[in-house]
Amino acid sequence: MKYVQLFSGVLVLALLTACKPTGSIKVGFIGPLTGDAATFGTDTLHGVQLKIEEVNAAGGIGGRMIELVAEDGRCAGGDAANAAQKLVAVDKVVVIVGGDCSGETLAAAPIAEAGGVVMISPLSSSPDVAQAGDFIFRDYPNDLLKAKAVAQFFAEEGISKVAIITENVDFTVAFRDALKKDVPEGALVFDEVVDPGTKDYRSLMTRLQDMEFDAFFANGTSTATIGAMMQQLREQGFTQTAMTHDAGQDKSVIDIGGEAVAGLYAINVPSVNEDSPFGQKVAERFGGTQAGMAFVSHSYDAMGVLAEAMQAVGTEGTAIRDYLYNLSSYSGIVGNFSFDENGDVIGIPLVLWQVQSGAYVKVKDIAVN
Amino acid sequence: MQLLINGLIAGSLAALIAAGLALVYGVLGVFNLALGQIVLVGGYATWWFCQVAGLPLFLGIPAGLVTGGLVAWLTFILFVKPFYKHHRFLPLVTTIALSMILDGLILLLFQERPRSILPGMKETMLLFGGRVSSEQLVLIAFTLVILFGFAYLFHSTAVGRRIRAVVQHDHAAMSLGINAPSLHTLIFVLSGVFAAAGGIFIGIDQNLTPTLAFPITIKAYAAIIAGGKGNFWGAIVCAYLIALLEQVVVGIHWFGVFYIPAGYQQTVALLFIIVFLLLKPTGIFGSVSRSA
Amino acid sequence: MDFILHIIIRASFVLFVVAGYNVVFGKGKILHFGQEAQDIVVAYMIWVLVMRFGFPLGVALLAGVLAAVLSAALFTWLSLRLEPDGFGVMSIAVHLACLSVVLNWQSVTRGALGIPRIPRAPFPSSLGEFALFTSILLVAWLLVLWKLDRGRFGRQLTALAGHEWHAASLGIDRRKVHFLAFLLSGIGVVFAATLFPAYLFLLTPSDYHFSAMIFYVMCTVAGGPGHVWGVAIATFAIVFLREGLRFVSLPPDVLGPMQLILFGLILLIAVWLRRDTIFPKQRMV
Numbered sequence: 001m002k003y004v005q006l007f008s009g010v011l012v013l014a015l016l017t018a019c020k021p022t023g024s025i026k027v028g029f030i031g032p033l034t035g036d037a038a039t040f041g042t043d044t045l046h047g048v049q050l051k052i053e054e055v056n057a058a059g060g061i062g063g064r065m066i067e068l069v070a071e072d073g074r075c076a077g078g079d080a081a082n083a084a085q086k087l088v089a090v091d092k093v094v095v096i097v098g099g100d101c102s103g104e105t106l107a108a109a110p111i112a113e114a115g116g117v118v119m120i121s122p123l124s125s126s127p128d129v130a131q132a133g134d135f136i137f138r139d140y141p142n143d144l145l146k147a148k149a150v151a152q153f154f155a156e157e158g159i160s161k162v163a164i165i166t167e168n169v170d171f172t173v174a175f176r177d178a179l180k181k182d183v184p185e186g187a188l189v190f191d192e193v194v195d196p197g198t199k200d201y202r203s204l205m206t207r208l209q210d211m212e213f214d215a216f217f218a219n220g221t222s223t224a225t226i227g228a229m230m231q232q233l234r235e236q237g238f239t240q241t242a243m244t245h246d247a248g249q250d251k252s253v254i255d256i257g258g259e260a261v262a263g264l265y266a267i268n269v270p271s272v273n274e275d276s277p278f279g280q281k282v283a284e285r286f287g288g289t290q291a292g293m294a295f296v297s298h299s300y301d302a303m304g305v306l307a308e309a310m311q312a313v314g315t316e317g318t319a320i321r322d323y324l325y326n327l328s329s330y331s332g333i334v335g336n337f338s339f340d341e342n343g344d345v346i347g348i349p350l351v352l353w354q355v356q357s358g359a360y361v362k363v364k365d366i367a368v369n
Numbered sequence: 370m371q372l373l374i375n376g377l378i379a380g381s382l383a384a385l386i387a388a389g390l391a392l393v394y395g396v397l398g399v400f401n402l403a404l405g406q407i408v409l410v411g412g413y414a415t416w417w418f419c420q421v422a423g424l425p426l427f428l429g430i431p432a433g434l435v436t437g438g439l440v441a442w443l444t445f446i447l448f449v450k451p452f453y454k455h456h457r458f459l460p461l462v463t464t465i466a467l468s469m470i471l472d473g474l475i476l477l478l479f480q481e482r483p484r485s486i487l488p489g490m491k492e493t494m495l496l497f498g499g500r501v502s503s504e505q506l507v508l509i510a511f512t513l514v515i516l517f518g519f520a521y522l523f524h525s526t527a528v529g530r531r532i533r534a535v536v537q538h539d540h541a542a543m544s545l546g547i548n549a550p551s552l553h554t555l556i557f558v559l560s561g562v563f564a565a566a567g568g569i570f571i572g573i574d575q576n577l578t579p580t581l582a583f584p585i586t587i588k589a590y591a592a593i594i595a596g597g598k599g600n601f602w603g604a605i606v607c608a609y610l611i612a613l614l615e616q617v618v619v620g621i622h623w624f625g626v627f628y629i630p631a632g633y634q635q636t637v638a639l640l641f642i643i644v645f646l647l648l649k650p651t652g653i654f655g656s657v658s659r660s661a
Numbered sequence: 662m663d664f665i666l667h668i669i670i671r672a673s674f675v676l677f678v679v680a681g682y683n684v685v686f687g688k689g690k691i692l693h694f695g696q697e698a699q700d701i702v703v704a705y706m707i708w709v710l711v712m713r714f715g716f717p718l719g720v721a722l723l724a725g726v727l728a729a730v731l732s733a734a735l736f737t738w739l740s741l742r743l744e745p746d747g748f749g750v751m752s753i754a755v756h757l758a759c760l761s762v763v764l765n766w767q768s769v770t771r772g773a774l775g776i777p778r779i780p781r782a783p784f785p786s787s788l789g790e791f792a793l794f795t796s797i798l799l800v801a802w803l804l805v806l807w808k809l810d811r812g813r814f815g816r817q818l819t820a821l822a823g824h825e826w827h828a829a830s831l832g833i834d835r836r837k838v839h840f841l842a843f844l845l846s847g848i849g850v851v852f853a854a855t856l857f858p859a860y861l862f863l864l865t866p867s868d869y870h871f872s873a874m875i876f877y878v879m880c881t882v883a884g885g886p887g888h889v890w891g892v893a894i895a896t897f898a899i900v901f902l903r904e905g906l907r908f909v910s911l912p913p914d915v916l917g918p919m920q921l922i923l924f925g926l927i928l929l930i931a932v933w934l935r936r937d938t939i940f941p942k943q944r945m946v
Contacts, residue, residue, distance in 0.1 A: 192630065199576070207628065224482075252483055255488055256576050
């Protein structure tokens, strides 16, 4: 009896809140708003929100305002599928920005595909997403590109022996696999994968004492783990060059690491420093980032290219899809990009950053051949 | 040597949390699945007092401890006491509900990004061949002080005697005029203080993130089971043991031939406990008591 | 309508496992927190064989059943050797160990990336058909469990849970009964492990974290441990509640945390309301 009451209570709530104003264009968002990956979910959500606010302030799309329906994917396949099902079948969204974790994207993809709804993932880097469907795109570069850039950097700097610690999450594992293929055979002299969320690497690093290596790559998934890695590395007395990727490029890694991260390199997309105009917009609206400016930028651009598509061809799924495939170039915060035949993004340049005097500074562009 | 030091650091952290859990579990037989969240509350509270409100560390830490104790008190009053007299499994579910609520509140109040109570790099010194920073030494010393302080309380004061009586037999203690229910509350609050101390430890030595609670809770429970249910010191010793095991597992070149992959670090330690328990089910220090 | 069918299907997957878990935890009062371990082992056994090694589904299913039997045997052995509370914590350790193996044995399981593009069988094809198929299987499974519950096995399990020594002195074999209990939960898992990844077209370790275990515990306790139909209703109610919370209008910035808080509050209230009846108190002399 209690369950009937409970259920009907929720149903009433649902019916009350389901009466939404007509005429608005609904856009869906799927991302981990709680759980271990919540930093990414929040940042990507903010990017979408920022873009929507700007578009609405400029008059919307053909006079219609954009309305955001956000869903928590919890970085799990099942939850993301529920979210996608709701967005497509109940909210009838026109497009979706999401998921963040590859599991989310891969689970939501078949549902979006079946519903003819275009979905752009701002963060999924797993190679499997390329074959996830016709309507599925991503504006986050495949790890292959980043790995090539890093391998190139190592070659240029004469770094032949690399120690790398990877967190066991799809994002970072895919990167490590790609890196392994791109560096010369045997260059990864120390290649360990730790449980996600581990923050005590001290004993693992004792093994590095007996080892010869030129550089260390902090392949963590968050500023928390990357910061801890760097702190412990430097405290143990290692002075080798250290490098990380976009997950480590955020103010909080400098806040946590202090001098431990001085000189830390990071490979990332351009225009993600705090004092760029976009960075200041984010600081003003949201008080800063949780995971990194890059992630806000990717979702901001994903929403941006979708808004442009909707302005041009309307809200019909196949029309938007075709527009994206035929797009020659979109000028976004992360660079000028377009999509290949799999829906993967091409054209995003990579930049080498370094922590100097307590802030990330651009060192040079990295052109990947 | 470095492994030993690492074991001491990680062990002290685990011991603090296990101590808190052992008190509650040993006395009340109640599972507090929200303990990990109380760890976080203590850590984040100290962070807030030190980094946001600007208090110096020696004031921020007691403030954090008090906050942890307060939250534990609320937990007891609202989520445990009304339920455990019906059945001791009920607090299991209510503390699960509480852990969700606390998780949500922590996210709302402190956001997702990591926080550090003492940010920056710490100066390390060479001690018998291993590197350790002065903060870490202070933390280890602090832990030992707390634990020994509690030992003194437990064994040599009147209050401690009453607590021990309640641990051994609740009803018998009450029949002797000991106010068991208020001691229950005291024990729960103490467990919160211990847990908060653990959180402060993490906040200083590593950094605080909203989801670090769970693996710690599991290790704490494993330490308690291995140490013998109801045995406070058994739990502490086992906490240090598990922590040392974890360091040794990844640090040592086994038989000069292979390294255990780092991903199995926590697993091996836990499996070791399972195997051990198979041999001695009552735990290292547990005694087999006759139950009719 | 599609969404409701989808949620019904998802709730059914959960219930396949929870109904079996209810036998172990609810009726048998065995403090078991390692149910996810069986989930992981059976699911990966089946789909690794099909997707990575090309075995036909029938063979993989048999292997899955074998995995269920072996994991049941393992748990039985552990539960007999360890003290009840010890088993509770150690079953979590088993779960974490299995998860660890899946994450680290990348050559076989693809680790954190998961196994994508799992094909769905030609029948059932549409959402409606899938829902019907799953529901029929589910009801059949529940009926089987209910019959067992009412029969000799149920009585033996209750006796053991109530008072172990007395039951043993009456000739009830603890080993056999516990093994059957774990086996039942394993078979429930086989259903779920076959259907869920095929429905999702995906198998990833992220669906098998401890949060799923907590969900099982909630469903069992809320429905009245040991009661087949009570737990069935509770499972559907809780799954619908959780997904229903998606419809509560919340600003996106606080959406995630607020849903967590609301869910925790509702659970707390539910337990508070049923605190007298969930675990009936035994008469004590």
